Amino acid sequence: MARVSRRSMLSAAGTVAATVAAAKAASFGNPDEPPQGALNTKGNPASLTDPGPQNPALGAQFPSAQSPPPTDVSDMPMFWASFNNAPKRIQNGGWARQVTQADFAIAETISGVDMKLTAGGIREMHWHLAAEWGFVTSGACRVTILDEMGRAQVADVKQGDIWYFPAGLPHSLQGLGPDGCEFLLCFDDGKATEYNTLLITEWLAHTPPQILAENFGVPAETFAKIPLHQLYIFQGELPGPLAVDQAAVKGKLGFPPNSFTFSLGSMPPTRQTRGGEVRIADSGNFLVSKTIAAAMVTLRPGALREMHWHPNADEWQYWIKGKGRMTVFDSGPRAVTMDFNPGDIGYVKRSNGHYIQNVGDTDLQFLEVFRSPYFADVSLSDWVTHTPPALVAQHLNIDPATIAKFPNNKPEVMPE
The missing domain is CATH 2.60.120.10 (Jelly Rolls)
Structure with a gap:
């Protein structure tokens, strides 16, 4: 057996180390060791092939995931989600779909809803445990709200307009002509869900008739035909002129001092x-x-x-x-x-x-x-x-x- 000297071992080790160091050498725009990205696979095209099961139509929407830039490094919680694959809840009068933290783990502070109402379509009178922020993406919508002092606002909002309803304040939404509206809703709680709101129909249906009579000062029979189940979204008649609705809700205290709507887009x-x-x-x-x-x-x-x-x-x-x-x-x-x-x-x-x-x-x-x-x-x-x-x-x-x-x-x- 040939005798291996300490000097030859050190020389060989140095050569290997130099080779590895050269292979890992970082550079501007390609900073990582070992290097990442397709840029570093030249001469070895097999490094880029993907022969396994795949959905090309879906994959084509994410070129940066299929081939990240060489400056990307490590990983993060997924920060992409979409309404496009969120199931719709469809009813006569419109539909809704949502993405909450249950669907999008990273989203701790905000949950989102995409909703469509037909012309005359109504999102039932309700309120939330979280504050609601809305943005109109198409069409026009009539909103109503009552503040804690008993002052009401009725307003029409169009594409690019927003509204803000503080937690606990009751409100409603209705699509206007000719095509109704679509809008985004954001709640200031990632866990908040659009499908777990406090609805006027459900409270009345689950209150004893005699309590309803005492509360409203009318005979119990007045409420005999109230819905027994929630309406949520339903088709209604187009509302009349805005000024008529505004006059109808005005109380002794007048209107809220600050509007609950705002024209962001304009x-x-x-x-x-x-x-x-x-x-x-x-x-x-x-x-x-x-x-x-x-x-x-x-x-x-x-x-x-x-x-x-x-x-x-x-x-x-x-x-x-x-x-x-x-x-x-x-x-x-x-x-x-x-x-x-x-x-x-x-x-x-x-x-x-x-x-x-x-x-x-x-x-x-x-x-x-x-x-x-x-x-x-x-x-x-x-x-x-x-x-x-x-x-x-x-x-x-x-x-x-x-x-x-x-x-x-x-x-x-x-x-x-």
Whole structure:
């Protein structure tokens, strides 16, 4: 047997170590060891094949999951969901579907409902244990609400308008002509479900007739024909003129001092750049909205919702139109990219960095919804440009003169 010297063993070990180090060498845009992404499979195409069972139609909607960028690393709780595969509850007069934390584990602070009402279709008079925030995606709707002082509001809302009903305040919704309405509902509790509300029909049906008589000061027989089961959504007659309904509900105390509705879509942009615009509604301008803040973001083709995070609340997203791609960053490091389409829902945990790209050829529009009285975000470029340049330069190996060219006015959407 040949004798192996200590020197030859060390030499061989050094060669192997050098080879492994070279194979794992990190580079700009390809930072991980071992390297990740299709970029690192050159010369070995079999690394990319997927011969197993698959659904091509579904997989094609998620190119970033099929082939993540090489800067993605590790994993995260799934932050994509969708109304598109949520079962509909269909009744004569409309339908509803929902995504709660039971369906979307990461979504702790907000649950969502997509609802359609026909012209004249009624969402039964009811109230919730959670606050309700609504956004009209199409058509028009008449809303009614009574506050705790006994002051009522009746209002018509159109596409782009929002409403906010505090927890416990009773309300109703009805589709208007000619085509009814569709709207998003957000509740300030991820576990809240649209199918477990307090309904007027159910309370009356489960109250002794004599109690009803004493409560309303009429004979018990007055209630003999009340529904014995919930109506939930049902077809009704189109309401009359708005002014007539408003006059009918006005009491001695008048109307609520602050409206429960707000025109988000038609308000002037809070921030506008060449890349798009942002409109924000929170308790600062929509005074009654004490537990939910929201932003409607529009990105032009190729634009970027800048790298940022929200220090005060988790972000629940509703994707309205266009095609988008979002990357979320967390400690670890962890970075994951996902694709979004109309009807999808996204969720970003508080203080997790993220950015959104418009990867389509039309405008991208989505809502950012927060369980908070106010909207807040921190811009990465704003932070970098408001930190002493010499300090930043030592972190990033970038010349201070170049750092001075970074956006320093919190653009929200790039390009400026």
